Amino acid sequence: MSASHEVLWSIGEFAERAGATVKSVRFYSDRGLLPEASRSGGGHRRYGPEALERLRLIRSLRALDLSLPEVRRVLDDEDAAGRVLEEAVASRLRELGSELKTLRWREAALRLVQECPAAERAGRLRLLGAVSTPPSTASLARFWRAWLPPRMPARATAAFLEVAVPQPPDEPAPAQVLAFAGLHAMTTAPCPDGRQPQPEVHRVAGARGAAALYAGLAEAYEIAGPQLRRARNPYPGEALDAYVAAYASAYGSRDTREFRRLLAARLATGPRLDRYWELTAVVLTLPDGRPEPTPGSADDWLRAALERDNAQAA
Structure with missing residues (x-):
C-alpha cells in the first residue's frame, strides 16, 4: 500500500x-x-x-517497571534488543529484591514494636532507630577490624570477617531484627577504657601468627559444627586436636598435656564476647527455628571439650 x-x-x-x-x-x-x-x-x-x-x-x-532510559535502549538497538532487555530486566529484579528486603525488615520492625510491652517500647524504638533498613554490617566489620591485630594480612582479615559478621536474613522474624539492632548497639558503643580488649595470643603471635591461628580455629569450628547441630555434649577428638594445634602454633609450643592445661587457664581469663555470639545465633536462626553454629558456640563447645579432656587426664 x-x-x-x-x-x-x-x-x-x-x-x-x-x-x-x-x-x-x-x-x-x-x-x-x-x-x-x-x-x-x-x-x-x-x-x-x-x-x-x-x-x-x-x-x-x-x-515491567523499566525506566524510560531502559525502554529507549531496547527500542533504539533492534539488533541487540534481546540482550538489552535481559540486562534491563535483571537490573530491575536486583532492585526489587533490595526493595522487598527493605519492606520485610520494616514489617518485622513494626511487629516488634507492636508486640512488645508498652514499658519496653521506647527502648526498642531507640535501638531500631539507630539501624538502617535493610541493615548494614559495616559497624560489625569495624568492630572486628579493631579487635584483630594491626597489619593482619588482608586475605586473613576478610576470611575472619566472613565467619564473624552475620549477614541479615532476607525475611527476618521480629526477634532477628531486635538481635541485629542489639549487635549494632554493642559494636558501636564506646569501650570503657577507650580501646577494645584483645586476647593475649594476639600480642604473642603477632599479625601473621594470628592469621594462622584463626585459619586453624576456623578448621576446628568446621569439624565441631556437625556435633553442635546434633546437640552432642563436648568431648575430646579431632575437633579439639585441631583447636589446640592452632593455639600451640600461635604460642610457638607443642600440643602436650601441660600445654593443654595452660591453654585452658589462658582461655578462662581472656576477654569474652558471649553477648555478641548470643545475638549472632538469633540472627542466624533458620526459618524452622534451628540455630546455626557460630564461631562463639563452637568455641564454647571446644573449651568445654578441653576442660573435659584435662579433667579425664588428671
Missing part, C-alpha cells in the same frame, strides 16, 4: 485504539519514543499501525 493510502489516526483516535490516554501518547511522542507518521495541514499529529505496535511494546516494558 502506498504512503498516501496508509491508515492514519489522529492522536485521539490513536489513543482510543491503543487503550491509552491522549496525555500518555503525547508524553511518549515528545520524548521521541513514539514515531509520528505525519502532521495534518493544521499541524496535528497523525499515527499509523507502526506506532500502534510501538506503543504496545512501550507499555509492556513500562509494565
Whole structure:
C-alpha cells in the first residue's frame, strides 16, 4: 500500500485504539519514543499501525517497571534488543529484591514494636532507630577490624570477617531484627577504657601468627559444627586436636598435656564476647527455628571439650 493510502489516526483516535490516554501518547511522542507518521495541514499529529505496535511494546516494558532510559535502549538497538532487555530486566529484579528486603525488615520492625510491652517500647524504638533498613554490617566489620591485630594480612582479615559478621536474613522474624539492632548497639558503643580488649595470643603471635591461628580455629569450628547441630555434649577428638594445634602454633609450643592445661587457664581469663555470639545465633536462626553454629558456640563447645579432656587426664 502506498504512503498516501496508509491508515492514519489522529492522536485521539490513536489513543482510543491503543487503550491509552491522549496525555500518555503525547508524553511518549515528545520524548521521541513514539514515531509520528505525519502532521495534518493544521499541524496535528497523525499515527499509523507502526506506532500502534510501538506503543504496545512501550507499555509492556513500562509494565515491567523499566525506566524510560531502559525502554529507549531496547527500542533504539533492534539488533541487540534481546540482550538489552535481559540486562534491563535483571537490573530491575536486583532492585526489587533490595526493595522487598527493605519492606520485610520494616514489617518485622513494626511487629516488634507492636508486640512488645508498652514499658519496653521506647527502648526498642531507640535501638531500631539507630539501624538502617535493610541493615548494614559495616559497624560489625569495624568492630572486628579493631579487635584483630594491626597489619593482619588482608586475605586473613576478610576470611575472619566472613565467619564473624552475620549477614541479615532476607525475611527476618521480629526477634532477628531486635538481635541485629542489639549487635549494632554493642559494636558501636564506646569501650570503657577507650580501646577494645584483645586476647593475649594476639600480642604473642603477632599479625601473621594470628592469621594462622584463626585459619586453624576456623578448621576446628568446621569439624565441631556437625556435633553442635546434633546437640552432642563436648568431648575430646579431632575437633579439639585441631583447636589446640592452632593455639600451640600461635604460642610457638607443642600440643602436650601441660600445654593443654595452660591453654585452658589462658582461655578462662581472656576477654569474652558471649553477648555478641548470643545475638549472632538469633540472627542466624533458620526459618524452622534451628540455630546455626557460630564461631562463639563452637568455641564454647571446644573449651568445654578441653576442660573435659584435662579433667579425664588428671
